[in-house]
Amino acid sequence: MTDRLLLIDGMNLLFQMFFGMPARIIGKNGKPVQGVLGFVAATLKIMRMVEPTHVIVIFDGEHENARTQIDEAYKANRPDLSEADESENPFAQIDYVYRALDQMGLVHCETQTCEADDMIASYVKAHKGETDIVISSFDSDFFQLIEPGVRVLRYRGNHSTFWDDAYLMEKYGIRGCQYVDHKCLTGDTADNIRGIDGIGPKTATNLICRFGDLDAMLLNLEEIERQRLRDAISSGVERLERNRRLITMDDGVKLPYAYEALRYENTLMTSNEVMKAIGLF
Numbered sequence: 001m002t003d004r005l006l007l008i009d010g011m012n013l014l015f016q017m018f019f020g021m022p023a024r025i026i027g028k029n030g031k032p033v034q035g036v037l038g039f040v041a042a043t044l045k046i047m048r049m050v051e052p053t054h055v056i057v058i059f060d061g062e063h064e065n066a067r068t069q070i071d072e073a074y075k076a077n078r079p080d081l082s083e084a085d086e087s088e089n090p091f092a093q094i095d096y097v098y099r100a101l102d103q104m105g106l107v108h109c110e111t112q113t114c115e116a117d118d119m120i121a122s123y124v125k126a127h128k129g130e131t132d133i134v135i136s137s138f139d140s141d142f143f144q145l146i147e148p149g150v151r152v153l154r155y156r157g158n159h160s161t162f163w164d165d166a167y168l169m170e171k172y173g174i175r176g177c178q179y180v181d182h183k184c185l186t187g188d189t190a191d192n193i194r195g196i197d198g199i200g201p202k203t204a205t206n207l208i209c210r211f212g213d214l215d216a217m218l219l220n221l222e223e224i225e226r227q228r229l230r231d232a233i234s235s236g237v238e239r240l241e242r243n244r245r246l247i248t249m250d251d252g253v254k255l256p257y258a259y260e261a262l263r264y265e266n267t268l269m270t271s272n273e274v275m276k277a278i279g280l281f
Contacts, residue, residue: 005127005262006052007120009137010059010108013155014039014097016138018090027280031086035093036280040100041271046155050134054262057101058119059094061110070245077192099278105267109256117141119256121249124150127259134162141183141191143168144249146176173205181214184243193243196236198229214240 017038027033047055067074086092101108111119117139124133124145135142136153143163146152152163161167165175174182185204187195199207207224211217217224218237224230233240275281 003054003131004050004052005123005131005133005259006047006050006055007123007133007135008043008046008055008057009116009120009135009139009142010057010097011116012137012139013042014059014090014094016155017042018093024087027275029280031092033093033096033275033280035090036096036100036278037271037275039097040104040274042155043101043104043106044268044271044274045157046136046153047268049155049160050136050153052134052264054131054259055106055264056123056257056262057106057108058116059108059110060116061112063111063113065115066113067115067246071193071242073192073194074246075191077189096278096280100274103274103277104269105265107257107262114250114253118250118253121145121251122253122255125251126255131259141188141247141249143172143176144179144247146179150176172201174208178208178213180244180247182208183247184214184240187243188247191246193246194239195243196232196240198232203229214244 014035018035021034021038023034024032025034025037027036043057065075081089081091098108120135120137120142124135127133128147128150133150134153135145135151136155138154142152146163146165146168148165154161154163163171168174168176168179172179172182182201182204183193183195185196185199185207186201187193207217208214211220217233218240221230221234224233269277272281
């Protein structure tokens, strides 16, 4: 069997499941556990879809985000859950998620100095070409890592999709290596990154396809016929450079586990079995 490395964006999946479950579920401990149950069920389904030989689940740790030094507005739109009631706070269930992952035999870790995105990008850089790689996350930033042998799984149950270069081209008209430049132009409301005024996805695609990349576009601004568009880009050069620093993942992060330590022996349990094993059902 060909090796396949599965990299799961843990916090992204936890938030998706916590806020996406149809109803609050109370566990044996008398506390809400819908986030844990959703996470476990989704992880098991993802494993069946991907059939990995190696797996790691990476979570964002509690530490200062270096990207806020580039732009203090970065992710400033995210709600502060520190004072939220545990029934409204996915972090209140994370210890049980870790226990569930241990029960399932899956390696997991929290980042200490970087974002989970950066560590995932570093695993991709370290092992692409020697193994098939699947990144499981709903965060579109991972599209920048797409290339032959590297895909992104956007998990949505029976409506899940695998994104490769062909699918990205079909949906956005660009390749993975052009995604950062595309997003620099459009911005990202999820991360509170402002793009260039008047540039939406279609205009960004047209510009990137015409010039090839952001640098070539900036060197040939005079070729852009629309005066308003040319002026908007010209006045936003500093913002574009800042956006590129915010959006580009750091793939030079030290990896906490060697590749062989991530080997997974297929002993899939059911969701109920896992929840009972960690004392929630």
